[in-house]
Amino acid sequence: MTQFAVICVYLCVLVGLGVASKRAFRGTAQDFFLASRSIGPLVLLLSVFGTSMTAFSLVGSSGESFRIGIGVYGLMASWSGLVHAAVFYFAGIRLWAIGKRHGYTTQIEFFRDRFESRVLALLLFPVLAGLVIPYVLIGLLGAGSVVQSLTQGAFPSAFAATGGGVPLWITGLGICSVVLLYVFVGGLRAAAWANSLQAAIFIVTGIATFLLIASKLGGVEAATQAVQAAHPEKLIRGEAIGPLYFLSYSLIPLSIGMFPHVHQHWLTAKSAASFKPMLVLHPVCLTLVWLPCVLIGVWATSATMPDGSLVVPPGSPVNSELAIMVQRLASPLMGGILGAGILAAIMSSLDSQFLAIGSMFTNDVVAQVLGKRGLSERRKVQVGRWFVGAVAVAAYLVSLSEPRSVFTLGVWCFSGYASLFPIAVAAIYWKRATASGAIASVIATVTLGTFFFHDSGYGSAPGYLFLHMLPVVTMVTVSAGALVVVSLMTRPPAPRTLSKFFPHDRNAYDEE
Amino acid sequence: MGSRLLLAALAAFAFLHQDLWLWTDGTLVFGFLPAGLAYHVGFSLATAGLWGLAIRFAWPRDLEVDTDSADRERNRAN
Numbered sequence A: 001m002t003q004f005a006v007i008c009v010y011l012c013v014l015v016g017l018g019v020a021s022k023r024a025f026r027g028t029a030q031d032f033f034l035a036s037r038s039i040g041p042l043v044l045l046l047s048v049f050g051t052s053m054t055a056f057s058l059v060g061s062s063g064e065s066f067r068i069g070i071g072v073y074g075l076m077a078s079w080s081g082l083v084h085a086a087v088f089y090f091a092g093i094r095l096w097a098i099g100k101r102h103g104y105t106t107q108i109e110f111f112r113d114r115f116e117s118r119v120l121a122l123l124l125f126p127v128l129a130g131l132v133i134p135y136v137l138i139g140l141l142g143a144g145s146v147v148q149s150l151t152q153g154a155f156p157s158a159f160a161a162t163g164g165g166v167p168l169w170i171t172g173l174g175i176c177s178v179v180l181l182y183v184f185v186g187g188l189r190a191a192a193w194a195n196s197l198q199a200a201i202f203i204v205t206g207i208a209t210f211l212l213i214a215s216k217l218g219g220v221e222a223a224t225q226a227v228q229a230a231h232p233e234k235l236i237r238g239e240a241i242g243p244l245y246f247l248s249y250s251l252i253p254l255s256i257g258m259f260p261h262v263h264q265h266w267l268t269a270k271s272a273a274s275f276k277p278m279l280v281l282h283p284v285c286l287t288l289v290w291l292p293c294v295l296i297g298v299w300a301t302s303a304t305m306p307d308g309s310l311v312v313p314p315g316s317p318v319n320s321e322l323a324i325m326v327q328r329l330a331s332p333l334m335g336g337i338l339g340a341g342i343l344a345a346i347m348s349s350l351d352s353q354f355l356a357i358g359s360m361f362t363n364d365v366v367a368q369v370l371g372k373r374g375l376s377e378r379r380k381v382q383v384g385r386w387f388v389g390a391v392a393v394a395a396y397l398v399s400l401s402e403p404r405s406v407f408t409l410g411v412w413c414f415s416g417y418a419s420l421f422p423i424a425v426a427a428i429y430w431k432r433a434t435a436s437g438a439i440a441s442v443i444a445t446v447t448l449g450t451f452f453f454h455d456s457g458y459g460s461a462p463g464y465l466f467l468h469m470l471p472v473v474t475m476v477t478v479s480a481g482a483l484v485v486v487s488l489m490t491r492p493p494a495p496r497t498l499s500k501f502f503p504h505d506r507n508a509y510d511e512e
Numbered sequence B: 001m002g003s004r005l006l007l008a009a010l011a012a013f014a015f016l017h018q019d020l021w022l023w024t025d026g027t028l029v030f031g032f033l034p035a036g037l038a039y040h041v042g043f044s045l046a047t048a049g050l051w052g053l054a055i056r057f058a059w060p061r062d063l064e065v066d067t068d069s070a071d072r073e074r075n076r077a078n
Helices: A002-024 A029-037 A041-052 A055-068 A071-102 A107-114 A118-150 A168-216 A220-230 A243-257 A260-267 A272-299 A321-329 A332-373 A377-399 A406-429 A435-455 A471-489 A495-501 A506-511 B003-017 B035-057 B061-077
Strands: none
Touching: A002 A118, A002 A168, A002 A332, A029 A168, A029 A260, A029 A332, A029 A377, A041 A168, A041 A260, A041 A272, A041 A332, A055 A071, A055 A118, A055 A272, A055 A321, A055 A332, A071 A107, A071 A243, A071 A260, A071 A272, A071 A406, A071 B003, A071 B035, A071 B061, A107 A118, A107 A260, A107 A332, A107 A406, A107 A495, A118 A168, A118 A260, A118 A321, A118 A332, A118 A377, A118 A406, A118 A435, A168 A220, A168 A260, A168 A272, A168 A321, A168 A332, A168 A377, A220 A272, A243 A406, A243 A471, A260 A332, A272 A321, A272 B035, A272 B061, A321 A332, A332 A377, A406 A435, A406 A471, A435 A471, B003 B035
16 A cells, blocks of 8 residues: 555656646747757756666566576667667767757658658658557556556455556556656656656666665675575576577667657757767666666575565566565565656656657658648647547557566567668668668568567567577668668669758769 | 777677677676676676767767757848
8 A cells, every 4th residue: 555655646746747847838849849959968868768768677677587597687788788879879969960950850850851752751650650559568568567566465355356456457547647647738848857857766766676675685695695596597698598699689779779759859959969978878877777677586586585485476477576576575665666666767768659659640640741731839739749648548558458578578669670770870871872772671670570570479479589589680681681772773862862961971962 | 089990899899798708607796796797787887988988089079060050040040
């Protein structure tokens, strides 16, 4: 009961923050979708980090390390520290500069102009938006399992089917409503403020969880030594993770370069210098979140209660390991605070994802269909708000179906975005890239992604590999190959377009 | 450090990420961190250092100039 009350108080604070951000809202579409490009270095660092961390990083990482051991950190966290920062440096800053120079609000607007193709834009919208849905589901499933485990036994008569824990459908409904409320009111500024607050909260509560659980298990040394005695295979990669499999994870973090919600946060930056702290501190923040979660997941394999029983009983639901450790080892008040921290990580992604889809629908579909008649600033904000609401309802309804492993679902979603990343690289650096090449790349991604996802039982097979590697390797290779081959076979972009997007390239001017 | 040197450093980091020599090493560092995990935590922190150097020596200053002049043009037009 105490845990549930603390979580409710936290949700009320977020609603208050959304209402406060309304005072800064200027009423324009630029302000609603991009906070008038006014975000400084600290808020940009925390908002992008908060947006890119979700249930995958907390619930998924601890759950996966519970299953396969410490190698999970190398698979995701250390690769992400290197690759995310590289994507920020080589793509993010440049996309921000192009967006600022030409007044873009979404990534699709840039691709439409760079490749001179409305067809590509209309094709990209359902693909990018469709890939956000599983990403949103990761958050809703993770939040549901955390709250259900944390409130176990609190409401025995009301929720007998879930052992007295608050069921997934109530948690999903609650967090979707809160996120929608503050996004409706304050747009991206509210989301950026909320994300910064939430990123700080989940980093601090994550470390607090780690220290608390370690002390309950007799200290960090005793907790790891218990694993060494009972499950030494969890402390090495061994046969659980093959070298090729380990290497193939290098491509997964490329997905951050095509996340619509991360792109939208990039565009909010006040200046290029705003990116500097993000490059250096993003890998450090990743370590602060992933290291405690991975260690807690590994400790959970062997941690016992004073009566000798396992803290996480065999057969516990997927995604629930972290919450069970907190629920059984921490006080109810601390459990509530830590639960709020986990929800913070989840909601800091949901708000931006909802807003990014609303932004794309308004600017890339409705505004394009209406053509010269266009939309007034006020109407754009209204359309964006209602579409955000529709997406939230759709994602919520899908989340009520059978849960999948958050980690597995996440990897599938990231594979799709990573396979589209060659389009962004080519758009920025390769003037010979054409619309047909980009369309071929999208089609290759969708075709291969659908085939592999179907072949894996729609994400129900966690260890699904192709040629001993993650399917993302094949998907990125074929997608990039299709882009290059078809681009070379088709007519280059017009010289005027090239001079617009490659202003420092002498050859671009020469061709004109 | 120019962009090419940065790319070379990134390639070296990618190579170092594949720590085959620690694959089955269960030694505990500081009494609680498995060697494979300690190595990758160190790798993450070294990555932060690399990007610090990139900001110092390979920062794309032309982008600031570009957007500043775009701002001036837009303001003049308004």
